[in-house]
Each structure stands twice: as structure tokens, then as C-alpha cells.
């Protein structure tokens with residue numbers, strides 16, 4: 405047992421929530437999303453038994469980090485993540501630093517007795533992700549990987565329909581995650597285009613999300629073939645040594661086949677994650693540009709007509725129908741707004757943190773609904789296999805290590 409201490413999560417007097425101090429690494433894009441989500445949890449309709457207290461935030465630039473601390477309401481700011489690890493008031497560290505800053509602080513936090521959320525991709529490759537998973541699991545921390553798309557109500561409904569067998573046996577899963585911010589060759593190099601800091605390009609950044617959804621919805625990938633491409637190798641600020649785009653075919657362990665694609669050079673697509681699943685009895689489709697909707701084709705399901713009567717024969721089989729996923733019985737929405745009041749991308753982080761705080765405070769499991777670090781590691785094995793398949797031009801079989809493997 406490498407853990408130094410364990411956090412007390414005993415319920416407060418008269419059952420009020422107990423506070424858990426949060427230390428946030430990073431105040432960039434995702435640090436802001438996490439901070440807003442933690443704040444929103446204070447005002448949610450139902451709160452977990454642990455109430456987040458925003459203790460400290462960390463960033464590289466002192467003035468920018470101070471400013472972020474003031475804006476988001478953190479008590480302290482620091483330019484050294486070790487300050488957060490040493491702080492006894494912090495019981496949960498959320499790591500929203502660049503990919504290369506995931507391993508060391510996350511492992512150190514768990515060994516210091518803190519629970520951890522780490523953004524995707526968990527590591528820059530499968531070896532690093534495996535090291536993070538195993539070290540944190542051995543330290544006894546509750547761990548969650550930042551695959552927030554699992555917490556979109558429409559995605560959770562899709563998962564439920566598939567798991568309940570509504571689609572029958574799954575034959576196909578196809579998914580794409582497309583962005584356009586690198587279409588312009590004058591877009592400068594950032595850490596996301598530097599292999600040492602990021603691990604890979606579109607593959608780890610966008611591909612990790614679609615791989616996680618593939619695993620979450622259909623099961624483990626067993627083999628892949630793939631191509632990657634870097635269309636612009638030199639940009640202002642330096643050389644690009646990661647992929648701009650990838651395309652892969654997947655064979656799943658349970659027999660389905662599918663395609664996965666990611667790109668940062670797709671004009672018109674600012675942030676489109678979309679997937680379609682086809683089974684022997686029906687299909688469903690999701691597009692995050694219309695995140696409150698799930699498209700379903702379930703011809704055997706009884707359909708109510710305008711006056712409550714069954715739909716005329718043949719009507720049910722035609723095309724997909726749009727289900728507005730905003731009813732309070734839909735996943736997560738009991739804590740949100742009355743039926744019909746749609747939600748946005750940032751709400752997925754509210755649901756993600758609520759799920760994590762329940763796991764820490766009430767002893768519920770992060771998985772299978774949320775992604776834990778084993779999921780983060782397995783996702784990285786698939787991404788590594790895609791990179792290997794592209795490099796070698798050959799199909800790659802995927803094997804997964806257990807907690808006790810030492811390779």
C-alpha cells in the first residue's frame with residue numbers, strides 16, 4: 405500500500421454534504437470547464453454527499469493563474485503542482501494539464517492520499533497510461549479518466565439501449581471526430597503538435613474519445629488496420645511530428661466491425677463527434693452538434709400514432725426518428741431541468757464530477773458508466789495499435805495487460 409493517508413468522507417451532522425477540497429491542475433480550456441462544473445454542482449438540484457470546495461489551482465504563468473483563481477473562486481493559486489500535492493486541505497486532484505503533465509502529478513497525488521480525475525488521453529502512450537493506472541490503483545485512490553462524452557444523456561441512453569439488447573446483436577460501429585483548427589497552414593505549433601508533450605496528434609486527442617465510446621458501447625477492439633497523415637509538417641513555431649488525421653478499421657472481440665476517424669483539418673467541422681451503431685434489430689446515431697437528440701431506428705418497437713394508436717404497418721420501418729433526450733427519466737437529467745429544457749456540452753462535466761463525487765463519498769463504482777484509469781489505459785492500447793498499424797501497413801492484434809502484469 406503506497407497511499408500515505410486516506411480521506412475522511414464520513415457524512416456530516418444531519419446528513420449535510422461533507423466538503424472535499426479540490427486542487428485543479430491547469431486553467432486553460434479544460435481547467436475552465438472543470439472549474440465551472442464544480443461550481444455548478446453547488447447549485448444542482450441534487451448534490452452528492454461530498455460538496456466540492458475549490459482550494460487551489462495551478463498553472464504555468466503566475467499572473468494568469470492568480471487571475472483564474474479569482475475568477476473561478478479558488479482560495480489559492482500556484483505555479484508548482486507539488487504545492488497541491490502537499491496541501492492537506494485537498495482530497496481530490498483534477499489534472500487538466502497538457503498530456504505530458506498527466507503521469508507525474510496524478511501518481512504523486514494518489515500516493516499522497518488524494519483521489520484523482522485525469523483528462524484524456526490518460527498517458528501519451530499505452531506504457532505511460534499503464535504506469536498511471538497501476539500506480540494509482542495500488543495507492544488505493546478512486547480514479548476517473550476524463551471521457552466526458554459518456555455523460556451526455558443521449559450517449560448514456562444509447563449505451564442503455566445497446567446493453568438492453570434493443571438493437572439486437574451489434575454488427576457495426578462507426579464514429580468520427582472532426583475539427584478544423586489546423587486547416588490554415590499558418591496556425592502555429594502548440595503543445596498539441598509536439599509529440600514529446602502530446603504523444604500523438606488527432607489520434608490521441610480526438611481518437612481517444614471515439615475509441616472510448618467504441619469500447620463503452622460495443623466492447624473491446626481486438627484488431628485494427630489504419631492510416632495516419634500529417635498534411636502540414638512545418639508551421640510557425642516549428643516542426644510538426646504528430647498526425648493531423650487518422651482513419652482506422654476495427655474488429656471487435658464480440659464480432660462487430662467498424663470504422664474510426666479523427667481529423668483536425670476538416671473545414672466546416674469545428675467539433676463534430678458523431679457515431680452510428682447498427683445491430684440485427686435496429687440502429688442508432690448521435691451527433692454532438694445536436695447533443696440533445698438521439699436518432700433511433702427500432703422497427704420492432706411499438707410506435708404510438710398521433711392519437712395513441714399504433715403506427716400504420718410499414719411506417720415504423722422507414723428511416724430514423726429523433727428522440728429528444730431531455731425527459732427527467734433520461735440518464736442524469738433528474739438533477740437538471742424540467743423535461744424539454746435542453747443542456748449543453750459543459751453539463752457533461754457537471755454529471756462527470758457528480759458521478760465521481762458519489763463514487764468517492766458513497767463508495768459507488770466509477771465504472772461501467774464512467775471511465776476509470778483501466779479504461780484510460782485500454783483506450784491507449786487501441787490508439788497505440790492504430791499508430792502501429794499505420795506505421796507498418798499491417799493489421800495489428802490488440803492485447804491488454806492486467807493490473808498484475810509487469811512488462
Ligand SMILES: NC(=O)c1ccc[n+]([C@@H]2O[C@H](COP(=O)([O-])OP(=O)(O)OC[C@H]3O[C@@H](n4cnc5c(N)ncnc54)[C@H](O)[C@@H]3O)[C@@H](O)[C@H]2O)c1
Nearest residue numbers: 430431432433434435462463464500501502503523524525
Ligand atoms: N474531455 C475533453 O473533451 C477535453 C477537451 C479539451 C482538452 N482536454 C484535455 O485536457 C488537457 C488540457 O488541455 P487544454 O485544452 O485545457 O490545454 P491548455 O493549453 O488550454 O491548458 C493547459 C493548462 O496547463 C497549464 N500548464 C502547462 N504546463 C504546466 C506545468 N508544468 N505546471 C503547471 N501547469 C501547467 C497551463 O498553464 C494551462 O493552464 C489535455 O490533456 C487535453 O487532452 C480534454
